Each structure stands twice: as structure tokens, then as C-alpha cells.
Amino acid sequence: MVEIAPGAVPSPNIWNSPRVYEIENRAVDPDGTLEAAMRAVRPWDGATVLDVGCGTGFHLPRFARDAARVVGVEPHSGLAASARRRAKDVPNVTVRVGSAQALPLPDASVDVAHARWAYFFGPGCEPGLAELDRVVRRGGAIFVIDNDATRSTFGGWFRRSLPSYDPEAVERFWSRRGFSREPLTIRWAFDSRDDLRAVLGIEFPADLADACMREHPGCEVDYAVNLWWRCP
Numbered sequence: 001m002v003e004i005a006p007g008a009v010p011s012p013n014i015w016n017s018p019r020v021y022e023i024e025n026r027a028v029d030p031d032g033t034l035e036a037a038m039r040a041v042r043p044w045d046g047a048t049v050l051d052v053g054c055g056t057g058f059h060l061p062r063f064a065r066d067a068a069r070v071v072g073v074e075p076h077s078g079l080a081a082s083a084r085r086r087a088k089d090v091p092n093v094t095v096r097v098g099s100a101q102a103l104p105l106p107d108a109s110v111d112v113a114h115a116r117w118a119y120f121f122g123p124g125c126e127p128g129l130a131e132l133d134r135v136v137r138r139g140g141a142i143f144v145i146d147n148d149a150t151r152s153t154f155g156g157w158f159r160r161s162l163p164s165y166d167p168e169a170v171e172r173f174w175s176r177r178g179f180s181r182e183p184l185t186i187r188w189a190f191d192s193r194d195d196l197r198a199v200l201g202i203e204f205p206a207d208l209a210d211a212c213m214r215e216h217p218g219c220e221v222d223y224a225v226n227l228w229w230r231c232p
């Protein structure tokens, strides 16, 4: 029986289709642009890393290569179990069921916090930010990765799926809270058009996914994201 911690933001893409979300994760950013940008701000060698909303734990073993300790926090107990299975042979990874608003971690116990397309979407995530301020120690860094709806092929699709989305309000939200913005262009690179269509199908309604396929050739998609970061 799956349990979901209070305060979880429904995430139908990974909650309902974790296998297709795995295809998406494998296709995201094959050039390592996001990781390089984060490392330039605050490397995690020998550090304690927190991945908030870690889903099936795709990023945990990657952080664990250089970090001393990696903690994944995930409100969906089934996904947390998948994350544990993924990291079963990686001794410096632990996974906890919990939410951004009530992190199951002591004060000042984390060096680098990372949230990727999880809960921290702008207005409304203040309780999670207060928790990050509690658990991240001085000299550490908070990273939030989210879509930049103002540009790129993916950004255009995202705005078509969510016409009420207000990128300026989101930017104001992060700026007022002292976050710096690093606009990055990454790409999706799939093995096949079938994989692209499957992933579009978990991100968008079927009619939009079909339109994207008609309009966009090939297996790659340019994708604008914002890396928001702050060093407490």
C-alpha cells in the first residue's frame, strides 16, 4: 500500500509512470550542463548532499560518487522504495520518506541541497524554503532546477500546456528570496521517436503531445531551464 506524506504536490508523471519517467531522466542533459553549473557554484566533494523530492533516486548514485553522504527525501513511499533499491549497493546513500515542508533531518546537517523539478516551483513553496534554511549549514548551497518557460522548444510546449503560468511572477519570487538565476539550455536526447512520444505523453495532454510530435522532427529537444541557487 503506497503512502504519501502530507503536503506532497501531485506529480502524475513519475507517480503514475515511473518507467517512462526513467526514460525521461536518461534523456535529460546528456552534456552534463546542470551538474557543471552546480559544481561551479558549490562542489560536493566530501560533502553531505540532500536531494529533495528524489523520486526513484535517479540522481542519488551520481551525487554519491563524490559526496561523503547523500540523503534522498521523497514523499511517495513507493518511489522512495525504488530509490532505496537503486542505491542498495551504494553505502553512502540513504532514502527517507518525507516532504520538503518537514524534512526528516537535523538542523545544520547538509552542505548541498538539490531539488529538481520537485515542489519548489515558486509561490507556495515558502515552508520548504524555511526547512532548507534550517538544515543547510553556512558555507553550503541550495539548488533548485525548474523550467524556463520564456524560451526554447520545450518552454513553448510548457506554456501551451499551462497558459496561466507566469514566468515573471516566478522570477520575482526567487529574486526576492535572495536566489541567483542561471539560465541554462540543456537538451533532451532520446534513442527513438517512440521514447520521445512516451515522455511527451506523461508531461502533456495527448492532443498537445501529438501536436509536438507533428511539429518537431528528430529525437532531440532544446530545453531551457533555470538553475536557482543561494549560498546561506
Ligand SMILES: C[S@@+](CC[C@H](N)C(=O)[O-])C[C@H]1O[C@@H](n2cnc3c(N)ncnc32)[C@H](O)[C@@H]1O
Residues within 6 Å of the ligand: 007, 008, 009, 010, 011, 013, 014, 025, 052, 053, 054, 055, 056, 057, 058, 059, 073, 074, 075, 076, 079, 098, 099, 100, 101, 115, 116, 117, 118, 119
Ligand atoms: C517530477 S518528479 C522529479 C523527481 C526527481 N527530482 C528527478 O529529477 O528524477 C517530482 C518529485 O517531487 C516529489 N514531491 C512532490 N511533493 C513534494 C514535497 N512536498 N516535498 C518533496 N518532494 C515532493 C514527487 O513525489 C516526485 O517524486
